[in-house]
Amino acid sequence: MNKITLTTMVMIQCPESGQVLVQNRLRSSFKGLSFPGGHVEPGESLHDCAVREVAEETGLAVRDLQFCGFKHECWCETPNSEERRYFVFFYKTDDFSGTLMDTDEGQHFWSSLDELLLRKAEFTPFFEDYIPMFDGAHSEAFCTYPKPGEYDTREITYF
């Protein structure tokens, strides 16, 4: 079981307004609207990765993270190639402090979830799949590509 990527994503919700912090990602391959997050570093827990990524990308210190499950993609680049998996571990919190800032990673703004869902055309790839994970109804979203090397046909199952 090799070639597995581990990442995190955090939905930060303002306890007063109920709005969530949206990141407009500026980097090359995943431009668009998303929540902050990123790749785990060597020797790091998933929890600590989530806290660090939020701090680096937004300037905010988050506490009391609530785990919301995980999504993973599973695919082979060719019929005989080694399987790859890409994990996103989801967290949410309404406990944060600090001054919000924009970074090279992206620009940030607050939005209601309803208004965010009207902007699907601006989402980063797959972000639409992630949204249902934050309401606590699921623990796992599992996405496969039945035809190796073809990424237009995907099947997603929520558990």
Place this chain on the structure above:
Amino acid sequence: MNKITLTTMVMIQCPESGQVLVQNRLRSSFKGLSFPGGHVEPGESLHDCAVREVAEETGLAVRDLQFCGFKHECWCETPNSEERRYFVFFYKTDDFSGTLMDTDEGQHFWSSLDELLLRKAEFTPFFEDYIPMFDGAHSEAFCTYPKPGEYDTREITYF
């Protein structure tokens, strides 16, 4: 991020007695008391891995699995070697059917959790770390070995 192993473990609880299903593992490297579970197969979700492993090892069909978080170990075999991680994704359920059987994997019996906790000397390695995950108070148990190649000193953090 390579060399990551994905496994599952299931605590099956009898809704009438409250007892849990214990597996006395007979196989070489991890002999002792544990719960059923095992390695994910290619193209398989973690949820389906948990269901399949229980069926193969115990004869029981489990439904309505509740996700209880994950544990992972993180270590390097030498100071400069690639990091490795070993994940266990935990589930519990009280919804099952079928006839309980013993297999090559292990023998099975029902026990109260209290009685099980009195038998720590018979546990498989690390099973003691897993038990707190099933009560829902944590989402992640993260275990590191500060000295590469030395497995006597370990640090475990619960989030």
